[in-house]
Amino acid sequence: MGEFQDGKVTPPHYTGHRERLRERFRTGGDAAMADYELLELVLFRSIPRQDVKPLAKQLLAAFGSFAEVIGAPEARLRTVKGIGDATILDFKVVHAASRRIARSEVTKRPILSSWSAVIDYCRTAMAYEDREQFRVLFLDKKNQMIADEVQQTGTVDHTPVYPREVVKRALELAATAVILVHNHPSGDPTPSRADITMTKQVVEAAAPLGIIVHDHIIIGRDGHASLKGLQLI
Numbered sequence: 001m002g003e004f005q006d007g008k009v010t011p012p013h014y015t016g017h018r019e020r021l022r023e024r025f026r027t028g029g030d031a032a033m034a035d036y037e038l039l040e041l042v043l044f045r046s047i048p049r050q051d052v053k054p055l056a057k058q059l060l061a062a063f064g065s066f067a068e069v070i071g072a073p074e075a076r077l078r079t080v081k082g083i084g085d086a087t088i089l090d091f092k093v094v095h096a097a098s099r100r101i102a103r104s105e106v107t108k109r110p111i112l113s114s115w116s117a118v119i120d121y122c123r124t125a126m127a128y129e130d131r132e133q134f135r136v137l138f139l140d141k142k143n144q145m146i147a148d149e150v151q152q153t154g155t156v157d158h159t160p161v162y163p164r165e166v167v168k169r170a171l172e173l174a175a176t177a178v179i180l181v182h183n184h185p186s187g188d189p190t191p192s193r194a195d196i197t198m199t200k201q202v203v204e205a206a207a208p209l210g211i212i213v214h215d216h217i218i219i220g221r222d223g224h225a226s227l228k229g230l231q232l233i
Helices: 013-028 035-046 053-063 066-070 085-107 115-126 163-172 193-209
Strands: 003-005 008-010 133-139 145-153 177-183 212-220 223-226
Touching: 013 035, 035 053, 035 066, 035 085, 053 066, 066 085, 085 115, 085 145, 115 133, 115 177, 115 212, 115 223, 133 163, 145 163, 163 177, 163 193, 177 193, 193 212
Parallel strands: 177 212
Antiparallel strands: 003 008, 133 145, 133 177, 212 223
């Protein structure tokens, strides 16, 4: 609520701040805005009557960046005082929208000619998950994406992968090529010995059926690694 001055109620101090921040975004976009300011704009919707700048800065201190806050698991977000259902829903909507946008960039054209869009899409989908996910991008003869499916979800550092299941699903979708993708919740995308072994097993199972494994991409918060680029397949 506002305060009384000269018999009148003055609006809370954050009201003017909110409008100034909205106007900066309307006129200049996000380029000149700090992460905490962009986060404030998102928080304005779910927390209408509060100064949210301290909360925005607290979230960034806890998670590291705007993207990491928006992509953080619900359970971890709930550990931050002041974050409730409405805020979590808004964060998940923003995250879902970013995935849809990144996916559209991948599906518009052959994947191998838009590799940076593939990496952006995979990072948006997986970089901030707190458990390992193993997903497969299934491609047709034109190397356009037929489907993107999460095949397995594991613990914080291990996901069981069954090469024959990957190949079986490729045959069901009439895919002629696949790209394997998984994340390392530790943040370090360096492939492990198990990653390399599993990839070779998928390659060996797929080759006799005419299915090509273009790459295995490992996604981490700190970047990504390509087994093909590292000449490991």
